[in-house]
Amino acid sequence: MRDQAEKLRDQLRDFSQITYGRTLAVISGKGGVGKSNFSLNFSICLSQKGYSVLLFDMDIGMGNIDILMGNSSDKNIVDFFQKGMSLEEIITKGPENVSFISGATGLSFIFQMTDHQFLRFQEEFQKVLEKYDYIIFDMGAGISQESSKFIRCVDDIITITTPEPTSIMDGYSIIKYITSLKKDIPFFLVCNRVQNEKEGKETITRLQNAIRKFLQKEITPLGYIPDNRLVSKAVSRQIPFLLFSPQSDVSLAIEDITLRYVDRSTEGNLSIRKNNFLGRLKNIFARK
Template sequence: MKDQAENLRRRLETHQNRSVAKTLAILSGKGGVGKSNFSLNFSLALSKRGKKVLLFDMDIGMGNIDILIGEHSSYSIVDFFESGRSLIDIMTAGPESISIITGGTGLTSLFSLDENKFMRFNEEFSLLLTDYDYILFDMGAGITQDSAKFLLCVDELIVITTPEPTSVMDAYSTMKYIHSVKKEIPYFLVCNRVFTNKDGKETIMRLQNALKKFLGLESVALGYLPDDRTVSKAVSRQIPFILFDSEANVSKALMDIASRYTSHSFGGELNLQKSNFLSNMKKYLLGK
């Protein structure tokens, strides 16, 4: 244990002057909108653009990232808290050099850390923040009081909807709740399963207009993904769709979204802040 602590201290010293990863949560107002599939393929698209990516499956008890890539992970975040394994120990190597941490069951412990558990998580996660360019959290569908606290910690939010009115309304309600607690989190909007480009543009525009009119909330239209049979075929084969068929319309659209996100080609619509994930965790999860 003493050697482990000493190694951790050395690693912390080595990482002190490195840049810090951007943390972003990917969420939806309801289930069944393709959120986890987006999270996985968006992570791969970022990696294809030369970014080092960690994907953290936060879908409590129902995580399916490992299923989408056809690989079973031996460990999850539960093993970090209950078995004393390090975060590196519980990682799985995913396609395109991305790293994955699965959620497993009992993940609510991450939302209600005591101070000792938080300090351990803080020390190890601070190393990951300097090892990666992006750390993505694939959240469970909807929002709970506990998961809302966690969402307040990340730097940015990507909200997935479909053109269905119920999906749009649920996405709006989710952002309204988060905005009522913390107003400065940047929101990026993605519309999935659109039949035409017009459907995608109009859906996102309606959502943006409602956010602006009723909440005074600015948001960025990150893009939309077509309803493409390639996705269902890829899921059946347990291969991410941008690897299954890189020339498919949905794959090209996803790569365009990743390019737009990394290049900040959405202009000055949002005031993007420097990453402060750990200090936010201390504030919102520990109340300090």
């Protein structure tokens, strides 16, 4: 009897010490703002800092993470559901030890699962959450009914915008919509393709003030990324710009943004947590 009690205490102690990866969605109100390029280089920078990273391409039908990194994969999330592969089997290694999953049409599958499929997904994804420090979902531009369900489950959201007025308005609109569904989710902001420091700061301040005034919500700025032609060159050569030109202003900006995010995401030991992502996903799935 004493042996059984001791074994149970050991199991509970082991469970309490499990760390789960932090989940975050990278979103934008419109396409063409450099969202996927940011997700990829941000993931690489996290990996270079010693964190284990899984990048999940959720851009349905238009996923391009593998193209940007020059490392195509013949497996995707659909293989998990239709061919019975494990999540480990569909994970591909990318540059700088970043792991990634090609999304294909994966998001619709996630919310069309049978109870048995969801149980299997839950079990498999828990293993992923225990293995990686950060799980980054590169979402499609804009928002749909299905993607909004998924976005509401993550720990953090990084919104990408540019100084263009339409991009700022679209960024505000998507934040407004998600906030109406889940007000307490943390938002971070990155302004891409700025001409100079003044433009970057003004864009971030404008969006911050609008969100504070009309949504009564604070959004945390992570910084801005300069507009640089070498990004297009890196894309053409299918090399992440952080590796193509490590000392360029865009690469240094990504590093600064990454460090700011890590500082915020680990405040108060936030990386050690209960498995909230799967819990939230389970609640949404139960209400289908």
